[in-house]
Amino acid sequence: MPLIEPRTLKGFRDYLPEAQIPREWLVDTARRVYRSYGFLPIDTPALEYEEILAGKGGEESDKQMYRFEDHGGRRVALRFDLTVPLARFVAQHQHELGLPFKRYHVASVWRGENTQRGRYREFMQCDFDTIGTESIASDVEMVLVVHDLMRAIGIEGFTIRVNNRKVLVGLLEAQGIETGVTPILRALDKHDKIGLEGVRRELVQAAGLTPDQAQAVTSPLLVERADEATQRAPRAELDRLEQSCPLSPTGLRGLTELRALLGGVEAAGVDPRRVRLDLSIARGLDYYTGTILETSLDELRGIGSVCSGGRYDDLANLYTKERLPGIGASLGLDRLLAGLDELGRLPRTRATAPVFVPYFDEARLHDYLAFCAALRCAGLGVELYPEPRKLKAQLQYADRRGFACAIVIGSDEWAAGTCQVKDLKQQESASVARVDATGALSRELLERLRRLSGS
RNA sequence: GUGGCUAUAGCUCAGUCGGUUAGAGCACCAGGUUGUGGUCCUGGGGGUCGGGGGUUCGAGUCCCCUUAGCCACCCCA
Numbered sequence: 001m002p003l004i005e006p007r008t009l010k011g012f013r014d015y016l017p018e019a020q021i022p023r024e025w026l027v028d029t030a031r032r033v034y035r036s037y038g039f040l041p042i043d044t045p046a047l048e049y050e051e052i053l054a055g056k057g058g059e060e061s062d063k064q065m066y067r068f069e070d071h072g073g074r075r076v077a078l079r080f081d082l083t084v085p086l087a088r089f090v091a092q093h094q095h096e097l098g099l100p101f102k103r104y105h106v107a108s109v110w111r112g113e114n115t116q117r118g119r120y121r122e123f124m125q126c127d128f129d130t131i132g133t134e135s136i137a138s139d140v141e142m143v144l145v146v147h148d149l150m151r152a153i154g155i156e157g158f159t160i161r162v163n164n165r166k167v168l169v170g171l172l173e174a175q176g177i178e179t180g181v182t183p184i185l186r187a188l189d190k191h192d193k194i195g196l197e198g199v200r201r202e203l204v205q206a207a208g209l210t211p212d213q214a215q216a217v218t219s220p221l222l223v224e225r226a227d228e229a230t231q232r233a234p235r236a237e238l239d240r241l242e243q244s245c246p247l248s249p250t251g252l253r254g255l256t257e258l259r260a261l262l263g264g265v266e267a268a269g270v271d272p273r274r275v276r277l278d279l280s281i282a283r284g285l286d287y288y289t290g291t292i293l294e295t296s297l298d299e300l301r302g303i304g305s306v307c308s309g310g311r312y313d314d315l316a317n318l319y320t321k322e323r324l325p326g327i328g329a330s331l332g333l334d335r336l337l338a339g340l341d342e343l344g345r346l347p348r349t350r351a352t353a354p355v356f357v358p359y360f361d362e363a364r365l366h367d368y369l370a371f372c373a374a375l376r377c378a379g380l381g382v383e384l385y386p387e388p389r390k391l392k393a394q395l396q397y398a399d400r401r402g403f404a405c406a407i408v409i410g411s412d413e414w415a416a417g418t419c420q421v422k423d424l425k426q427q428e429s430a431s432v433a434r435v436d437a438t439g440a441l442s443r444e445l446l447e448r449l450r451r452l453s454g455s
Numbered sequence: 456g457u458g459g460c461u462a463u464a465g466c467u468c469a470g471u472c473g474g475u476u477a478g479a480g481c482a483c484c485a486g487g488u489u490g491u492g493g494u495c496c497u498g499g500g501g502g503u504c505g506g507g508g509g510u511u512c513g514a515g516u517c518c519c520c521u522u523a524g525c526c527a528c529c530c531c532a
Contacts, residue, residue, distance in 0.1 A: 010522085114457095116526080305531085334532075336532085396492050
């Protein structure tokens with residue numbers, strides 16, 4: 001019989017323990033931070049009616065969306081982000097949820113685009129959003145969550161860049177530009193990559209602006225970057241922007257919102273140097289209307305944004321007549337993992353339990369099982385080797401898996417009521433009492449194990 | 456979706472001008488006397504040389520197609 005070649009689809013990946021352990025750690029961390037702000041967990045189906053998803057994230061999303069016909073002849077599609085399904089979800093369950101509604105959602109999404117380092121066709125997003133309020137407090141909170149999240153992951157060198165779509169729109173309106181906004185925003189978004197001249201060139205060539213318009217639209221990029229050392233930096237930039245760039249009333253409203261946002265973030269105690277105003281970030285998704293945010297790792301600017309989001313006035317207007325404003329951001333889990341890996345910041349361990357117990361004395365299986373169960377009752381993670389192989393091989397296994405310690409109990413130890421606790425990292429070994437006078441695990445043993453396993 | 460580079464053992468790679476039964480290191484398994492782990496020694500399993508077609512007496516090696524990976528563009532997390 002011919003064997004079937006084991007393989008995975010382009011852009012889809014298996015996760016071996018070495019990769020999945022840090023992945024789960026990252027997800028756990030994100031969840032903990034989201035919950036600390038009161039966000040509630042939800043889940044939605046991977047597959048939706050095509051009409052729910054199509055046309056919601058702009059043309060590009062449509063092209064990348066996995067779409068097909070199911071067995072019942074229905075047009076269906078795999079979700080390409082978590083925000084559009086959220087809009088449907090809120091429109092459908094609004095009255096059960098109550099507003100404002102804060103949710104987080106950790107799940108896979110699918111995009112049929114070309115693969116690259118840190119970019120796949122199936123990847124995980126960790127979103128949080130607040131629906132049903134336009135208060136600037138929610139905008140501030142979004143920045144705070146991202147800030148706390150990055151620190152919880154153990155990253156200190158990161159920059160959250162904020163902007164406001166209204167400012168961009170206001171700039172364009174002041175130049176009499178009302179349509180064809182998207183290509184203009186895209187060009188601005190490339191400022192980091194292609195520089196000021198590159199942006200102007202693209203504005204003229206790709207977006208069809210006159211050179212004068214291109215000059216005016218990019219003028220905010222010329223506003224002198226505030227000195228990083230002065231704490232009031234971004235707000236001074238806003239003042240200069242207001243004085244030097246022509247803005248429509250919408251643009252002025254955007255400036256007011258940005259001031260309120262930065263003021264709130266500062267009041268919450270965030271180091272102002274971590275939050276920078278950047279008038280060039282635009283975000284590709286069409287639905288953003290106010291605050292927008294991107295987060296980059298200072299040591300790895302090249303991988304782009306690892307966490308981004310913004311405010312949308314009314315994402316759910318396609319599904320309900322109620323007006324449902326929202327704001328939220330998304331952590332790009334796989335991209336961030338690729339970045340952390342490159343920085344060597346991922347834990348290397350392959351073990352999930354710290355304590356290893358060799359199955360040494362073949363006749364004592366029940367005693368090993370009872371001993372391990374008692375350790376687990378005491379709150380310790382324990383793996384018992386499943387076969388009574390040579391001790392050498394079992395210890396080698398424990399060593400390679402990265403266990404913190406091993407507890408060797410052979411016939412001598414069983415008879416004496418002791419055990420040998422081995423510190424696998426330091427290559428040290430000590431014989432300690434296994435049980436006390438009452439037959440319970442000895443305090444000495446538990447204390448030693450807790451110290452070795454770092455819990 | 457467009458363009459460039461690549462594909463040999465589980466992993467990283469050698470393999471000369473096209474020439475005999477395709478190699479190394481690491482990893483894995485088994486030993487180096489009965490109960491002790493990152494070193495060392497010995498042995499073992501594992502490859503239709505990504506897949507298909509072509510040129511040739513002969514293809515891992517040359518040509519075409521295809522699939523996958525990497526890089527850039529596009530876009531984005």
